Amino acid sequence: MSFPPSKKTLAAAALALTAALATACSGSGGGGAGGPAAAGKVTIRWSTWGSAEDVALYKAFNDDFMKRHPNIVLKMETVPKYEDYHPKLLTQLTSKTAPDVFFVGDDNIGKFVASGVLTPLNDRLAGPTSKSRPEDFFEGVYGGAKKDGKIYGVPNDTNPEVLWYGKKALQEAGITEDPAELNAAGKWTMAKYLEMNAKLKAAGKAGSIFWNWYGSTYSVIGGFGGKVWDGGRFVATTDPKSREALSTLAKGYADKTFLSADVLPASNGANTQFLRGKAGFYAGGRWMIEVVKKGGDQANYDIVPFPSETGAPMPGAVAASYLALNKDSRTPDEAFTFLTEFVSKEGQLLRLKSGGAVPSIKGAEQVVLEGGYPAHAQTLLDVRDTGFANYPEEVAVPGLTKDINDELMKVWTGKVGFDEGMTKLQALVDGRIG
Numbered sequence: 001m002s003f004p005p006s007k008k009t010l011a012a013a014a015l016a017l018t019a020a021l022a023t024a025c026s027g028s029g030g031g032g033a034g035g036p037a038a039a040g041k042v043t044i045r046w047s048t049w050g051s052a053e054d055v056a057l058y059k060a061f062n063d064d065f066m067k068r069h070p071n072i073v074l075k076m077e078t079v080p081k082y083e084d085y086h087p088k089l090l091t092q093l094t095s096k097t098a099p100d101v102f103f104v105g106d107d108n109i110g111k112f113v114a115s116g117v118l119t120p121l122n123d124r125l126a127g128p129t130s131k132s133r134p135e136d137f138f139e140g141v142y143g144g145a146k147k148d149g150k151i152y153g154v155p156n157d158t159n160p161e162v163l164w165y166g167k168k169a170l171q172e173a174g175i176t177e178d179p180a181e182l183n184a185a186g187k188w189t190m191a192k193y194l195e196m197n198a199k200l201k202a203a204g205k206a207g208s209i210f211w212n213w214y215g216s217t218y219s220v221i222g223g224f225g226g227k228v229w230d231g232g233r234f235v236a237t238t239d240p241k242s243r244e245a246l247s248t249l250a251k252g253y254a255d256k257t258f259l260s261a262d263v264l265p266a267s268n269g270a271n272t273q274f275l276r277g278k279a280g281f282y283a284g285g286r287w288m289i290e291v292v293k294k295g296g297d298q299a300n301y302d303i304v305p306f307p308s309e310t311g312a313p314m315p316g317a318v319a320a321s322y323l324a325l326n327k328d329s330r331t332p333d334e335a336f337t338f339l340t341e342f343v344s345k346e347g348q349l350l351r352l353k354s355g356g357a358v359p360s361i362k363g364a365e366q367v368v369l370e371g372g373y374p375a376h377a378q379t380l381l382d383v384r385d386t387g388f389a390n391y392p393e394e395v396a397v398p399g400l401t402k403d404i405n406d407e408l409m410k411v412w413t414g415k416v417g418f419d420e421g422m423t424k425l426q427a428l429v430d431g432r433i434g
Contacts, residue, residue, distance in 0.1 A: 045099035100335040110395035131344035143389025153322030155360035159285030160383035161215035173203035206279035215317040225309035287356035318387035
């Protein structure tokens, strides 16, 4: 359930559904983690954020789990806004009233690991009751949930960042080559991608639409052959290739070759412009399937990974969230039973069968491939398998990713000049990690 910032909110329907579920499943007699339940049952509280569709799928999982474990009552708790979720959870952890199991976003996991409130999961994941072994997950997706070899959170699902493109928009710009075919031939380079963006701009269209988050920005840096972090140091502003990538983005935003989805008007937002063929490329994950379905001709759209400097495959950004176990849970065995089944192959097949995410566990690939859409759906799996969640060095500092994004947005919108912006960005990061 990893989406760009604009999608990290809950609809009113989700709140109503959650309230109904909480009422139906309540029975805890204690305010803290894992309080006593009625009739000798154990209540496991768990918390998340998500769309109304996500919550509905979670309810299906909850119901199935409780049928198989009649001694466990699940109580799901949600927070309407993603931005409010983690501060509330930290407050609950401090006051010893937090749920037994909870979601943590990839941009917040570092602070939870550093605060010592999470249970290391290595032994449990490798133990006899586990339905999800440590090696069942792709190493790069652990991100900041793994520190010094210890696993503090298990990726519950992912959303690899890829480039969606509209074939008709490319054709109208005089582009005859297909990005996915170029990628298959090892010829999908950053130079070719930028050439296509220039042709789209010349035809009166935008080249690409990006959300202002690490997935898009760091993918472009990687496409230039640059680095973001190196040996614990933030080098995106000083590495020559990284700086060139950021400069290219800044110039592209300035002349409207690139559009920032974050600042587009609601009446003519990213989805609208892409579906109307006003932009050739749109960076996003599997959640984009629901977007393009609204565009009518689904065959018009396909996906390709971000291009590399040479055309060879490169590691791509993967949005992730994690399921973690409260260190102070009074019922850790039952809590882990829920956690391991939630992230297991069977759990993800149940939860993601009609969702907009990609399984984080090996063996559940059919969720993505069934239905054969988009045509190159395998690309989502390829990026997941070799990709990376946000850098551990970055997520270890509370709020640093957001601060980096905010500083970059000042550059993208022309409020700060490029050189000045890079100087301020480097000073910000150095100050925060110093």
